Amino acid sequence: MTKLSVAIVGAGMGGLATAAALHRSGIGVDVYEQASKFTRLGAGIQIGCNAMKVLRGLGLEGLMRASAFYPRSWNNREYDTGEVRFDMIFGEQAEARYGAPYLLGHRGDLHSALASAVPNELIHLDHRVVGIDERPDRGVTLRFANGKSIEADAVVAADGVHSFVKQQLFGQDEPNFTGRIAYRTVFPAALLNGYEIGDCTKWWGPDRHIVIYYVKPDRSEVYFVTSQPEPGFTVESWSAMGDVNELRKGFYDFHPEVRHVLAACPSVHKWALIDRNPQSHWSKGNITLLGDACHPMTPYMAQGAAMAIEDAAVLSRCLQGVDRDGVAGAFRRFEATRKERTSRVQLNSRTNTWLKERTDPDWVYGYDAWNEPLATREAA
Numbered sequence: 001m002t003k004l005s006v007a008i009v010g011a012g013m014g015g016l017a018t019a020a021a022l023h024r025s026g027i028g029v030d031v032y033e034q035a036s037k038f039t040r041l042g043a044g045i046q047i048g049c050n051a052m053k054v055l056r057g058l059g060l061e062g063l064m065r066a067s068a069f070y071p072r073s074w075n076n077r078e079y080d081t082g083e084v085r086f087d088m089i090f091g092e093q094a095e096a097r098y099g100a101p102y103l104l105g106h107r108g109d110l111h112s113a114l115a116s117a118v119p120n121e122l123i124h125l126d127h128r129v130v131g132i133d134e135r136p137d138r139g140v141t142l143r144f145a146n147g148k149s150i151e152a153d154a155v156v157a158a159d160g161v162h163s164f165v166k167q168q169l170f171g172q173d174e175p176n177f178t179g180r181i182a183y184r185t186v187f188p189a190a191l192l193n194g195y196e197i198g199d200c201t202k203w204w205g206p207d208r209h210i211v212i213y214y215v216k217p218d219r220s221e222v223y224f225v226t227s228q229p230e231p232g233f234t235v236e237s238w239s240a241m242g243d244v245n246e247l248r249k250g251f252y253d254f255h256p257e258v259r260h261v262l263a264a265c266p267s268v269h270k271w272a273l274i275d276r277n278p279q280s281h282w283s284k285g286n287i288t289l290l291g292d293a294c295h296p297m298t299p300y301m302a303q304g305a306a307m308a309i310e311d312a313a314v315l316s317r318c319l320q321g322v323d324r325d326g327v328a329g330a331f332r333r334f335e336a337t338r339k340e341r342t343s344r345v346q347l348n349s350r351t352n353t354w355l356k357e358r359t360d361p362d363w364v365y366g367y368d369a370w371n372e373p374l375a376t377r378e379a380a
């Protein structure tokens with residue numbers, strides 16, 4: 001059997017995790033990314049125990065433990081009185097229960113760790129996909145804005161919420177703008193001037209919230225992300241700036257700990273929050289979607305990247321021992337294995353109730369993408 005060749009569109013969290021997983025299992029893989037270089041975005045990311053199990057299988061646990069913060073808990077408090085609603089204990093207790101740690105990291109550190117698991121020569125920057133065709137005898141052709149084109153046995157489109165490939169396969173549809181925006185930033189904890197804050201706290205207000213946590217093991221950097229109404233703002237860009245005074249005004253009646261953090265932060269980014277309904281199909285022939293391309297969600301469960309990372313492990317298992325003729329079936333099996341779970345997380349996330357009250361989170365953090373049963377071939 002000749003080695004299967006897989007082309008991945010997009011070198012975000014999902015694309016890189018998939019490339020790492022396929023490369024480790026001996027499948028030929030190349031990643032095509034539109035950006036001309038990787039930039040370190042000023043954002044934090046919660047890495048659930050379920051995602052950490054996948055990262056362990058990719059050999060990245062040590063790197064992540066060394067670069068990320070290990071919180072005692074994710075505490076949920078009233079926005080003004082600070083009364084504790086539900087303190088979700090992580091640390092060693094959750095690690096023992098779920099078999100992997102819950103970490104809080106810098107998005108750039110997670111991205112670099114994933115990139116380190118993929119040989120450089122397999123990542124092709126400055127390759128924006130502008131055309132895709134599948135021919136039964138030749139596999140799939142990708143055409144790029146730089147004039148080049150390639151052929152592969154299979155394509156995995158991890159090209160994010162505005163997926164070009166999704167549009168080509170299933171037609172154009174608009175994402176759901178929630179009418180809400182997020183302000184977010186990472187800044188040096190030294191700017192807090194010794195003021196002590198919780199490890200990770202979500203402050204729940206009547207129509208808005210803010211999540212604040214450390215992203216470095218030595219507590220040297222702090223991150224926060226908000227959600228608040230602002231219908232009409234539809235810019236979704238990791239680089240769009242917000243007005244820090246507007247932000248402070250919006251949280252004027254929050255607890256002093258929140259106000260101290262907002263007073264200390266030098267600048268913020270602003271981002272429109274969007275999602276989509278669960279998508280009825282993810283694949284056509286030898287082309288599949290993965291990650292935000294097929295299940296974008298609001299960030300309220302902190303599970304979007306985790307779902308993309310889980311997808312990577314399951315997809316690599318489905319493609320094991322498969323040749324070009326078996327790819328379409330393997331992609332249907334991948335979708336059949338994953339869709340119920342990702343749809344549940346998508347819809348739950350939308351309600352913004354995760355951990356607000358005492359919650360049993362086992363179904364989220366207990367999942368092990370390397371060992372969960374795959375859908376039967378018949379179901380696919």
Ligand SMILES: Cc1cc2nc3c(=O)[nH]c(=O)nc-3n(C[C@H](O)[C@H](O)[C@H](O)COP(=O)(O)OP(=O)(O)OC[C@H]3O[C@@H](n4cnc5c(N)ncnc54)[C@H](O)[C@@H]3O)c2cc1C
Nearest residue numbers: 010012013014034046129159160291292302303304305306
């Ligand atoms: C404010 C906020 C906070 C979040 N916090 C968390 C959290 O704490 N924990 C968590 O697990 N998740 C979190 N998420 C969700 C997480 O960021 C996403 O789910 C995750 O980034 C999805 O990864 P992806 O690889 O599917 O897509 P993306 O990260 O969007 O990557 C897509 C890649 O494809 C490339 N691309 C796009 N089009 C093309 C093309 N035509 N050709 C070539 N390349 C292309 C893009 O440049 C990009 O590199 C958060 C999201 C937001 C908005």
